[in-house]
Amino acid sequence: MANPKEPLYIVLLGAPGAGKGTQARRLAEVLQIVHIASGDLFRENLNHQTALGLLAKEYIDQGKLVPDEITIRMVMERLACPDCASGAILDGFPRTVAQAQALDEELAARGQRVSAALYLRVSEGVLIARLSGRWICRSCQATYHTLFNPPRQPGICDVCGGELYQRSDDAAETVQNRLKVYFEQTLPLMDYYRARGVLVEINGEQEVERVADELLAAVHQIA
Ligand code: ADP
Ligand code: ADP
Ligand code: ZN
Secondary structure, eight states, rough: OTTSSSEEEEEEEEEEESHHHHHHHHHHHTOOEEEEEEEHHHHHHHTTTTTHHHHHHHHHHHHOOOOHHHHHHHOOOOHHHHOTTTTEESSSSSSSSHHHHHHHHHHHTTOOOEEEEEEEEOOOOHHHHHHTTTEEEEHHHHHHHHTBBBBBBTTBBBTTOBEEEOOOSSHHHHHHHHHHHHIIIIIIIHHHHHTTOOEEEEETTOOOHHHHHHHHHHHHHOO
């Protein structure tokens, strides 16, 4: 790394089910920076029945993107918290070019920039298999898979003992919409970050450990 003291702002790109959450959590721990997952922020708001959560729900349930204005405001508020001054891993944001531009503007205002945009490449068949078997901890958001990464005890989180649940938007009908939205609205971000020289593609179909190693190597090389 050129200067290890410089804050790292890392964007994780990839379709629903690509492994962003799984990898972001590990990377955040290794790099000792904050993990910001826009989907988790929305779900947290939903659990607390905030106005933002109720508004987001209708979009999430249909597998659509929550409008940029709402999403950008929510993520920028989180980024403004003091714990993000030393960097952050953004998981699930940006998902549109407008969101990427808003992020660039916010970071530029602080003399910062996106250090790396890491794209987890995973084919559609694998994405569908991953989403249909995904289980999430209600307490700590750790992610499991019935076949690929089962918890030690069914239904119980290895990390915190919390209850595991399946997201209603991981149901097959909603997944189809989410993938369509991803191909139409989020994939163009690859060009956005490629043009800025910060895009790195990783084969996201490898084992979790292998993907994690390659992501870390990419961060060390580019940032
Ligand atoms: P995303 O945040 O991109 O939607 P997740 O990290 O939640 O993706 O992963 C989706 C599902 O795939 C989860 O059930 C997770 O346990 C599983 N998974 C993640 N990475 C891998 C991998 N490299 N190989 C197999 N299964 C994986
Ligand atoms: P996944 O882990 O499967 O990629 P997320 O948890 O990131 O899914 O997102 C779940 C839902 O939350 C999305 O389908 C969308 O409705 C909403 N959402 C999350 N992030 C964004 C974003 N950056 N812009 C708009 N909507 C978002
Ligand atoms: Zn847990």
